[in-house]
Amino acid sequence: MTKYLISFPGEAMVVPVEEFEAVVAASHAVIDEAKAAGVYGFGGGIDEDISPVLVAGDGTVTEGTYPGHKVPNGGYTVLELPSREAALEWAAKIAVACRCSQELRQFHYDPAS
DSSP: OOOEEEEEOOOOOOOOGGGGHHHHHHHHHHHHHHHHHOEEEEEEOOOOTTTOOOOTOOOOOEEETTTTTTOOHHHEEEEESHHHHHHHHHHHHHHHHHTTEEEEEEEEOOTTT
């Protein structure tokens, strides 16, 4: 099976404060469904209150990210699915739950992972 990344940037999710808990419940329900189906890999939201750092091979830590690279934020889910069509279906479920469009990306096959 192939692993897929389903994600959205933080600024895409515009939800009125009074509806936020409903969105959380809906998104957790989709994740619970993916877990029950045996396709869930992992997921979560990037903590935007913690700045990214670059870590070099010698252990040197530099504040920030690669020059010119946009800092990733938002929510991410990795599912392992039998087809792109199945991935599109799950991305649509997550889009409904989160109330914003989802980006779908496919990982290269790696027999070691």
